[in-house]
Amino acid sequence: MIHPSYTELIEAINSNSEDDDNTMMLNSRYSLVLATSKRARQIIAGAEPKVAGAAGKKPLSIAIDEFYQGEVKILAEEEEPEEELVAVEEIEELTEE
16 A cells, blocks of 8 residues: 555645745646656655655655655746747747748
């Protein structure tokens, strides 16, 4: 059995979020899988683990521990600035000419 379970992990992540910051509330296993896999990829790429006892563990296990202990939070992605959207439209217009 996986410990912590999906339900326990989602509850821990949601309870660690604060009202005044821009952390996301999880409501599905899919969101949880995306968040933990992204953090595991960061660890593989060289990010330092934020929990004790990470030596010898797989990156995904470390990521799950970090979320469960509240050491890592899920932030909402920022929207693209409108300037970039305008630039893309201008490029498309230039290529059509």
